[in-house]
Amino acid sequence: MLLLIGITLISFLLTQAVPGDPALANLGQHPTPESIRAFHEKYGLDDPLPVQYVNYLGNLVQGDLGVSQQTHQPVTDDLSKLVPATAELAVFAIVFSTIFGVGFGVLAALKRDRAVDHGLRVFTLAGISVPMFWLGLLGLYLFFFKWGLLPGGGRLDPTTTPPTDVTGFNTVDALLDGNLNTFWDAFKHLILPGGVLVLYSVSLISRYTRSAVLEVLHADYVRAARAKGLSEFTVVTRYILRAALPSIVTVMGLVFANVLAGAVLVENIFNWPGIGQYAYKSAVSLDLPAIMGVSIFIALVYVIVNLIVDLLYAVIDPRVRLS
Amino acid sequence: MSALLELQGLSIRLPTPAGSRAVVHEVDLAVEAGQIYGIAGESGSGKTMTMLSLLGLLPRGGTVHGRASFAGRDILSADKKARQALRGRDLSMVFQDPMTSLHPMLTVGKQLTEHARKHLGLSKGEAAARAAQMLEDVRIPDGEAALRAYPHEFSGGMRQRIAIAIALMCEPQILIADEPTTALDVTVQAGILALLDRLRREKGMAVVLITHDLGVMSSIAERISVMYAGRVIESGDARDVLKQPSHPYTRGLLGSLPQPGLGAGTELRSIPGVPASPLDPPRGCAFHPRCALAVDACKEGVPPLLRRGDHAAACIVTMRDVASEEVVA
The missing domain is CATH 1.10.3720.10 (MetI-like)
Known part of the structure; x- marks a missing residue:
């Protein structure tokens, strides 16, 4: 169990450490500032990191891995x-x-x-x-x-x-x-x-x-x-x-x-x-x-x-x- | 009449990094039914190799020459299947270290019954009943439960008893016991020896007892052969050999037995020098570099086994009287 929390923490931090904005990577060639803001809002990317992590864990224990930004399907379905x-x-x-x-x-x-x-x-x-x-x-x-x-x-x-x-x-x-x-x-x-x-x-x-x-x-x-x-x-x-x-x-x-x-x-x-x-x-x-x-x-x-x-x-x- | 097990001029060659080397030379032995035959000698003298060659279990690349017959049948030239059928059924072997000679992951019952089922065609139930009986014979309490146990649940002495029970499952005619008590406590030793002796009497089985411990030998063996550097250097009736050893090496072995009565402070005696390497023995009598009686002639030829009645020794010094007679004859 401890191991699993460790895994989530490490992979969470690693994904955060990656330079680059997921919004830019997903919104095509010419994103507007509005669409970027909307994207950030939708996926909670502007929250402080600990809040994002706790939110993620809370969803995780309910079997919710979030929604893929790429397929727009729940990750669990994918x-x-x-x-x-x-x-x-x-x-x-x-x-x-x-x-x-x-x-x-x-x-x-x-x-x-x-x-x-x-x-x-x-x-x-x-x-x-x-x-x-x-x-x-x-x-x-x-x-x-x-x-x-x-x-x-x-x-x-x-x-x-x-x-x-x-x-x-x-x-x-x-x-x-x-x-x-x-x-x-x-x-x-x-x-x-x-x-x-x-x-x-x-x-x-x-x-x-x-x-x-x-x-x-x-x-x-x-x-x-x-x-x-x-x-x-x-x-x-x-x-x-x-x-x-x-x-x-x-x-x-x-x-x-x-x-x-x-x-x-x-x-x-x-x-x-x-x-x-x-x-x-x-x-x-x-x-x-x-x-x-x-x-x-x-x-x-x-x-x-x-x-x-x-x-x-x-x-x-x-x-x-x-x- | 011919003996149950007879070796004539048995030699063994083993591969070494430096090429093939003879490690056992011209061994003659004759074991009668129901007899306890002791083979003595220190590590590397070829005792174990001689016995392994009879079973066809020499290390890879090892070759045997000479003759060996069991109940009148030649066993060295027999094919693989025939020798496999002989092993564990007529000729059984118990190994030195009971801590390693049982498979740690198989139950005692499995190891007791598998070969009996193969050799004797017993059903699972028959084999189990026989195994439980056999465990009682070797004085393992609650045989039924022991069958389901694993080797690590037993002490060393118990494991050796189990190993003996395994060897006895098919009621072999000869049991080869390779240093069966060396790895055990003295008190346990006595128990195992008494057990071997009792089983011999009850089942009429011959026992070839390999040991470097002449004390063990003196208690139960009827005949003894002493080996040194791959040769039998003395053999005869156990009492004769132990009371009047004729080869200086046998004398040295007996002399180096610790005597319980002598008390502390008495210096233990040992044979000077180191055992001859079986791969590269000294010329002439292999024992001459360590022998106090050695004369120049000892460095020349390998001394033959010289007989005085039933007692033979390969020493031209102590057997001088016989030597000259044989030369005349």
Whole structure:
């Protein structure tokens, strides 16, 4: 709770510290003094800062994030429309990067210093070092412009019938409709932006998993498990992976944060109508209520993810449960 | 008749940064059913590696040469599946440190039953019943509740009992106990040793007891082999070896046991020098740089195991009488 108040305070002060007048940024090329004054009046921009902040908090606890100066919609409405798109992208990225990241990490650790390990090391190092925006542009150039294999942006082709809105995930909704064409189209739109996010996350998870596995690979209990005559598969999954799981969960928290941050870049490159793009648009137009709303939302998600990670530790490791 | 477990000329090579090195040389051992066989020697003498090689659990890149047979079957040339089926079922091993040899995140019950279900095809209920019984056998109170507990809820001695129970789940014919009491308090030690001895008598199982503690050895072992720098340098009936040690190294080991009666102020005796590195042993008898009896000939060839009746030692000085006989023969 204290954390959330801190977040609101910091993001509030940061938005105030930005030079420039939101009125000028929003009223077009030649605003009249009257329209500027009206704008200031409407959004309460002339009140003293503490008053503005307390007003904001008061509205916040009632679930009111203010009205976006850009879309003229309540920020909460904007967010609820955009969050599913980002969530779909994030879930796609996290699911795939977990599967492949853990797989690659275990493989690299088991084949330590062999060709597979070296190959994966180069791959993951590249995945971590290459900037996401560059990768996004490269993907766009190759797969869309050059080869025409994948769509260049958006969530669906304009010609595709959008699915009935149930979860807000186009892929899931399309499946619920039983409409495979729409599903496939939605999935194809996910591949490039999702792939860019996956490549980074998969590298991060893979490197952490590898070192976590190496740490327990020669543990006494792993040798004891082999001495019991368990199959290699059981030894790896039940003994090694289980022991490495806390480290993997930790990096998952990190990955989640990275995916959210990456979403701002990726959504802009691929014209993905999610909160990343919204954040960018509101930042360039100094749309203070929207910036605050996005910041608070992302911070809230982040706090929840960290809470889940902490709870998972207790589920995974019985020794944590006691203390 | 052939022994239950028999090693002939077993050698082990391990990869090192400086290339492959032999760490165990030409080890011969014969363990009879129902026997407690002690293997003594300090750290790095190759005791553990010898036993791990039998299970096929050498570190990556390690190779075994020579012969090892279990109940008449060759185990070194058996395929992976066959050895996996042998491990934990006929040949079980208990490791040194009970604090690290149990998985901290799996319940005791899971760790007790998983291999029994695999090897013996027991149902979940049967395996659990057997596990609870096994915990009673190793004197863990309230076995039923212990099955649901995690290792950190037990003390070191209890954990070692649990580890032993795990090893005994499939009623193995041989239990290899690698320093099972080293990490434990003396009082707990005695309990574990008594337990091993009782289980041997009740279940007719052979125990290979690896230890560097000759005091432990003297209390329960029937036969003893002493290893130094990867070789067996003395072996024989436990009483003979401990009462009349023939190799200077064994004498040194026995001499360095602290005697409770002597009181404070008595200087503890130790073997001078440092243990020979198994990777780069001295030429000739590996013990000669630390040996008070060493003669020039000790630096020449590796001394063979010389037999006096049932008792063998690899020393050309103390076994001089036999040495000349064998040379004649």
